Amino acid sequence: MVPTIKDVAKRAGVGIGTVSRVINNQKAVGDKTKSKVLSAMKELNYLPNNMASQLRRNRTKLIALLVPVISHPFFAKFAYYVEDQADKFGYSVLLVSSQQRVEKEKEIISRIKQRKVDGAVFVTHFMHDESLFTDCPIVSMDRTFGENVPYVTSDNYQATQNALEYMIERGARKIGFLGSKPLVESEVMERERAYIDLMNQKGMPVCSVNQVILHGEEEIIVNDFMQKYSDVDGVFVSGYSLSQIFYKRAVAQGKKIPNDLQIVSYDGEFAQWGVNNLTCVEQPIEQMAREIVNQLIKKINGEPTQMRTVIKTRFVEGLTTKK
Amino acid sequence: MVPTIKDVAKRAGVGIGTVSRVINNQKAVGDKTKSKVLSAMKELNYLPNNMASQLRRNRTKLIALLVPVISHPFFAKFAYYVEDQADKFGYSVLLVSSQQRVEKEKEIISRIKQRKVDGAVFVTHFMHDESLFTDCPIVSMDRTFGENVPYVTSDNYQATQNALEYMIERGARKIGFLGSKPLVESEVMERERAYIDLMNQKGMPVCSVNQVILHGEEEIIVNDFMQKYSDVDGVFVSGYSLSQIFYKRAVAQGKKIPNDLQIVSYDGEFAQWGVNNLTCVEQPIEQMAREIVNQLIKKINGEPTQMRTVIKTRFVEGLTTKK
DNA sequence: CTGAAAGCGCTTACAG
C-alpha cells in the first residue's frame, strides 16, 4: 500500500506531528530528528496525501480561470501566464471556457462554494446578480461589476486616443471604429468613448459600428461597417479577431494598405497564427495576468486588494499605418 | 459558518449517514426521510464539502491534460472536447502546457502520486523512463510508450497514402514531404513511412524533410525544404503549423497554387485563424478526445482498456489541390 | 430503511 504519515513516523521513531512539521518544513524541529524523518520518507518513497491536507487546511490550492474561448490567441497567452504566476503561490489552474454561457459562471461560483476551488479569475462576465458571489474570491479583467470584485484593465481611453492621433498625423481624415460590445459594464467601452470624444473634438465624422456579438460572429460587424462606411481612410479596430477579419476583407476589396487605408488594432501581436504586422495597441498580457493572480491570492487570503489596477499598453508600429 | 452534513442531519432529525445517502442519491432512503433531508439542505443552503468526500473516496475527480502549447489551435480544440467529455464523468480538467519540457511530465506524474489528480492525458511525451509511471493512469495520443499506456491515434499511414494518390491523380509528378519528427516512438512517423513506401512503389523521387524541432521552430524545416526541393509540384505537409508557414512562403515565392504546386496538409481545418481552405486530412479531434477520456476513466477505475484505438480521418477537398 | 461509529491522512493547539 501507499505509505502514510503514520508509516513514516513509525519508521523514524517519532510522532506524526513531527513528520508533519518536517513536511511543511517549519522551524521547530531538531536537526537529528529532521534527518531521521527525511530518510524515513525517502526509504518509504513517501509523498504526502494532498487530499488530507486540503481538508485540514480548508484549501484546495486550485483556482478556476474562466475565458470565453481557449482557442483565442489572446486568452491562450493570458492563460499561460495565469498558470505560471499561480504556480508561484503553489496554486494550479482549472481552465474553463464559457463559450459565452452564463451557466458556466454560475457553475464556477458553485465550485467555489463547494470548495472544489479556492477562487476564480473571470475574464468573461454576463451575470448580473451580484449577490450570488459575495464572499467568493473572484478577480476580473476589464469588467467592473460590483464592490467585491477587483479588476485589472489597460489604459483603454488614452491608448485609443493616442492611436487615433497617430493616424491623423499621418493624414487620416475620415476614421472608422469597429468594436464588439460586452454585455456588462466594462472598461473596454472606453475605447469607443475615446474615439467619439476625439472625433467630436477634431470636427471629424463619427463612423462607428459597435455591437454585441458572440465570439465567432465578428463577420456581422465587419459586414455592417463595410456597407455603411466604405470610404474611410483610417480604421481603429477593437480586438484581435475583428482586426484579422477586417484586414483580410479590406485587402480582398482591393484596398491598398496603408496608402488607401490605415489600420490600428487594439491587440494584435500574436504573430504565429494569422496576419502579421498590424500596427496595434498591445496589452501587456503577461503583466496583466500576473497582477490578476496577485490580487486573487490576496483575496483568498483575506488580505486587502486594489479594486482597479490599470496596466499601461504599448504602441507597436506595424505595416498597416504610414511611415 | 458554512453548514456541514451534521447541521443538516440535526435539522432533519436524522443521522448523518442518511444525509450522505441522500446527497449521493442512493436507493435505500425512504421517501419521507428523503424529503425531510432535502428540505433541510435547502433551508440551510447546504453544499457538500468536496474535500471531505475526496479524502474518503480517495478520488479527486480531476485529470491533468498535458499539451505542448495551449495556444495551438489543434490542442485548443482537443482540450475543449477533453473537458467536455470528462465533465460527463464528473471530472474536471487541469490543463498543463509542457512547452516541451520533460520536467512538466515528471511534475504530472508526481501530482498523480500525491493524489492531486486521478490521472492524466499526455499528448506530448519525452520521458523515456517507463518505470516512473507504472500504476499511474495515463492515456496518450499517437505516442506508443510502454505496456501500461493505452493510446488513441488516427489512420496515419492509410490517410497519407490516400492524400498522395489524390495529388498524383491530379497530375503531381514530384511530391515532397515536410514533417516534424517526435522525440519518442509515435505513430505520427507512419506518415513519412507511407510517403516513402508510395514514392518507391510508383518510382517517384523521395523529397523529404522530417526533423526534430520544437514548437515554434517550424521555419527551419520550411527553409530546409525550400532550398533542397524547390521544383516539386506537390507537397504533403504533416501538421497545421508547418502547413500554414509553408503555404505563406510558397505564395510569397510566386507559386500559383494549385496550378504550379498542390498542397495537402495533415490537419488544417481550424478556419477562424490563419489561412483557410487547405486541402487536408482532418483528424476528428472531437472523437479522438472523447475516446481518450473514455479510456482514461476506465484506467482510473481499474477496468480493462484498449491499448491502441485508431480513429478514421476525413479527407477535405480544399483550394490547394486541382479540381 | 436508518443510526452510531470507525476511519480517510493529515494539521495544529496543547502540554510537557
Place this chain on the structure above:
DNA sequence: CTGAAAGCGCTTACAG
C-alpha cells in the same frame, strides 16, 4: 523541540 490527541467533513460497512 516533540508527542498524544482532537478534529477537518465526509462515506461506508455493520447491526438492527
